[in-house]
Every structure is written in C-alpha cells, then in structure tokens.
Amino acid sequence: MAINEEQSQAAIAAELEETARTLAHSTRTVASPIDSYRMIGDVRDTSDHLAQVSEQLAAWHRRTQDGVHYDGEDNRGDGTGAAQTAAGLDRASAAFRTAADELRGALNANSVIRWFDEPETTEEP
Numbered sequence: 211m212a213i214n215e216e217q218s219q220a221a222i223a224a225e226l227e228e229t230a231r232t233l234a235h236s237t238r239t240v241a242s243p244i245d246s247y248r249m250i251g252d253v254r255d256t257s258d259h260l261a262q263v264s265e266q267l268a269a270w271h272r273r274t275q276d277g278v279h280y281d282g283e284d285n286r287g288d289g290t291g292a293a294q295t296a297a298g299l300d301r302a303s304a305a306f307r308t309a310a311d312e313l314r315g316a317l318n319a320n321s322v323i324r325w326f327d328e329p330e331t332t333e334e335p
Contacts, residue, residue: 230256244325247317254313261306268299 215222240246271292276282283291 242328244327246325247320250313250317250320254310254317257306257310257313261303261310264299264303264306268296268303271296271299 237249240249274280274292280292283289
C-alpha cells in the first residue's frame, strides 16, 4: 500500500537510488531463472511510477514562483531555470513511459518461457 510521505521525499529518492544501484550490480546473472519474470514486472512498474514522479515534479516546477519558492537564480541562470527543469522532467517522463512500454513487451515475451526454478547443471564429459 502506498503511503503519502511528503516530509520524506528526498530520503525516499535516495533509498530508491541505492536500491536500484544494488539491483544493477546483482543482475549480471539470475540465480533463479523463474524470478526473471517478476523482476521485469517490478522494473516495469517502477518505470511507470518514475514517469508519474517526473510528471508531478514538472507540474510543481511550473507552479513555483520566484520570491515564494526560491530566491532568483545564480549568475549562470537566465530566469528560465524552473521552466527548463519542467521541460526536462517532461522529457524524462516520456522516456520512462517508453521504457515501461518496452518492459511490458519484454514481460509478455518472458511469460511464454518455461523457466526452471534454478539452472540445470550439465556434466562435463
């Protein structure tokens, strides 16, 4: 069940990054082949959620106001930082949606494979 944790957003994002990094390092092989289906499904769901996060952050950036949410921009800015951030988040959201669609296709293809619970061992002659 999802819980609204508005006061913990930065910590949740950091936890997601750490968990994703751990998964990236642990999927060079899959110890239990049958688990590949669930992992693909979970990554697909995560991509959908990240698309939503990106959309919501883009919308929030569009609503921010100088003097209310931030104090101008530094000397590198041209006054369009929030708008450029929102546009980048829109593109990221579209990319996450595309990734989720591709993962749906991979999940469907994976669903027809009769996976073993664990790899069969072959004897060397």
